Amino acid sequence: MPCVSIDCVIFGFHDNQLKVLLLKIEHLEGWALPGGFIYKDEHIDDSARRILHERTGLQDIFLQQFYVFGDAKRSDENITKLVFEKTEFKAPENNWLLQRFLTIGYYALVNFNAVHAAPDYFSEACEWHDINNLPSLAMDHGGIIQEALRTLRTHLHYEPVGYNLLPEKFTMPELQHLYETILDEKLDRRNFQRKMFSYHILKRLKDRRKGVAHKAPFLYSFDLRKYHKALQEGLQTAW
Amino acid sequence: MPCVSIDCVIFGFHDNQLKVLLLKIEHLEGWALPGGFIYKDEHIDDSARRILHERTGLQDIFLQQFYVFGDAKRSDENITKLVFEKTEFKAPENNWLLQRFLTIGYYALVNFNAVHAAPDYFSEACEWHDINNLPSLAMDHGGIIQEALRTLRTHLHYEPVGYNLLPEKFTMPELQHLYETILDEKLDRRNFQRKMFSYHILKRLKDRRKGVAHKAPFLYSFDLRKYHKALQEGLQTAW
DNA sequence: CCAAAAGTGTTACAAGTACACCCATGT
DNA sequence: ACATGGGTGTACTTGTAACACTTTTGG
Numbered sequence: 001m002p003c004v005s006i007d008c009v010i011f012g013f014h015d016n017q018l019k020v021l022l023l024k025i026e027h028l029e030g031w032a033l034p035g036g037f038i039y040k041d042e043h044i045d046d047s048a049r050r051i052l053h054e055r056t057g058l059q060d061i062f063l064q065q066f067y068v069f070g071d072a073k074r075s076d077e078n079i080t081k082l083v084f085e086k087t088e089f090k091a092p093e094n095n096w097l098l099q100r101f102l103t104i105g106y107y108a109l110v111n112f113n114a115v116h117a118a119p120d121y122f123s124e125a126c127e128w129h130d131i132n133n134l135p136s137l138a139m140d141h142g143g144i145i146q147e148a149l150r151t152l153r154t155h156l157h158y159e160p161v162g163y164n165l166l167p168e169k170f171t172m173p174e175l176q177h178l179y180e181t182i183l184d185e186k187l188d189r190r191n192f193q194r195k196m197f198s199y200h201i202l203k204r205l206k207d208r209r210k211g212v213a214h215k216a217p218f219l220y221s222f223d224l225r226k227y228h229k230a231l232q233e234g235l236q237t238a239w
Numbered sequence: 240m241p242c243v244s245i246d247c248v249i250f251g252f253h254d255n256q257l258k259v260l261l262l263k264i265e266h267l268e269g270w271a272l273p274g275g276f277i278y279k280d281e282h283i284d285d286s287a288r289r290i291l292h293e294r295t296g297l298q299d300i301f302l303q304q305f306y307v308f309g310d311a312k313r314s315d316e317n318i319t320k321l322v323f324e325k326t327e328f329k330a331p332e333n334n335w336l337l338q339r340f341l342t343i344g345y346y347a348l349v350n351f352n353a354v355h356a357a358p359d360y361f362s363e364a365c366e367w368h369d370i371n372n373l374p375s376l377a378m379d380h381g382g383i384i385q386e387a388l389r390t391l392r393t394h395l396h397y398e399p400v401g402y403n404l405l406p407e408k409f410t411m412p413e414l415q416h417l418y419e420t421i422l423d424e425k426l427d428r429r430n431f432q433r434k435m436f437s438y439h440i441l442k443r444l445k446d447r448r449k450g451v452a453h454k455a456p457f458l459y460s461f462d463l464r465k466y467h468k469a470l471q472e473g474l475q476t477a478w
Numbered sequence: 479c480c481a482a483a484a485g486t487g488t489t490a491c492a493a494g495t496a497c498a499c500c501c502a503t504g505t
Numbered sequence: 506a507c508a509t510g511g512g513t514g515t516a517c518t519t520g521t522a523a524c525a526c527t528t529t530t531g532g
Contacts, residue, residue, distance in 0.1 A: 044309030070283030215529035454502040
């Protein structure tokens with residue numbers, strides 16, 4: 001479909017830091033969000049899923065539309081246009097690829113360790129970047145990331161989030177670090193645990209994390225049935 | 240811009256009922272949301288504002304993007320296509336107007352009494368309909384209205400809303416009815432008032448509503464400075 | 479044996495909920 | 506005079522926030 005693209009803000013969690021997957025495109029200065037176009041007969045959610053799969057190899061990912069970026073001037077430094085200008089590829093005069101564009105923002109939550117980042121034809125690199133230490137970004141992609149983060153923070157108050165970002169088994173402190181990183185604020189250990197328990201979406205496993213310094217913490221995993229129920233119905237209490 | 244439209248769900252409040260402004264289009268069975276297209280050099284928010292102004296004569300209205308409807312099959316009964324089929328107007332073969340469409344949903348909150356509904360060239364009528372008694376609707380417009388209502392209900396918990404839907408002066412029971420109508424639930428009179436006061440966005444006026452049966456209620460209006468501050472920062476406490 | 483992280487419980491305060499009485503007005 | 510809706514206050518329950526002690530483990 002002409003004049004509309006999809007851009008995905010793909011969040012991962014690693015080393016207690018929130019990461020975003022970015023592409024370095026040849027002949028272009030800044031980094032860019034993985035994006036793509038909508039096929040003629042495709043639901044836009046399927047387009048986003050397809051783009052995500054191409055880039056990460058992952059399927060069945062938490063993915064959500066969050067905003068349409070429709071400033072008329074946002075295409076002034078259109079990535080496609082710049083690439084065309086610097087390569088042998090030529091687009092027909094007045095082709096829609098060179099014109100003003102809308103982009104639909106989706107954000108995705110993925111398990112960092114399960115991702116195999118795959119640069120595409122036009123990309124030199126596909127890498128994770130720390131949300132607090134982003135490189136210079138093309139077009140309005142910096143703003144798109146900030147808006148995605150804002151949305152994620154809001155959603156954190158109504159929906160369970162950890163399942164998508166953490167490995168299957170995790171400790172309570174790890175879950176807490178995830179929340180603290182997303183919200184960018186310190187939380188009280190004891191109150192956090194009580195709140196999490198109150199959602200009834202966690203299963204405490206028999207074993208503990210071994211081999212780490214200090215007291216071995218319990219391992220947990222999500223009770224997926226209850227987790228998805230909570231996702232649908234929302235968490236009754238906000239933060 | 241081809242293949243993308245904007246549809247506005249325009250909410251008004253009248254007779255203690257929540258209303259939506261709908262168009263009856265000639266040669267078309269169902270009613271439709273006021274919608275339109277995006278000019279080449281226009282921010283999509285400006286497009287929405289323009290469409291709203293054309294239909295209601297109003298400016299400076301509360302207007303907010305809430306979702307993109309991108310099901311590939313949603314254009315199977317494309318309004319434009321149907322109108323073309325039944326009139327002398329002809330579009331070129333394979334014109335984008337006949338193809339698959341995305342629509343960006345905006346919702347607007349307007350003062351019912353200030354609106355002068357204006358049917359456009361293709362419309363027989365432009366009328367308010369009770370949200371609980373909607374006529375049959377074209378395409379996926381019924382779903383769009385439901386999603387807008389869902390969004391409005393959610394926003395009601397974080398943002399002040401009344402200013403856009405009520406006349407300048409109003410009583411506390413009127414404000415409460417508005418909230419009850421949007422949320423579709425009864426609220427406690429005393430707790431509602433306390434909560435509203437706690438936001439510090441209301442000014443109690445000197446006079447009361449006269450000429451009604453029973454005890455004359457106070458009139459209030461919003462403290463606009465504080466109201467807008469609350470809009471930006473959000474209301475700290477949810478419901 | 480000790481520093482550092484993990485597990486657990488209690489108390490104080492704020493917010494939300496439920497509820498009852500008095501007052502003013504038009505009929 | 507009275508029915509009806511409007512104005513206000515108080516007790517109870519629930520949720521949130523602050524905080525301290527004990528346990529385990531690797532170094």
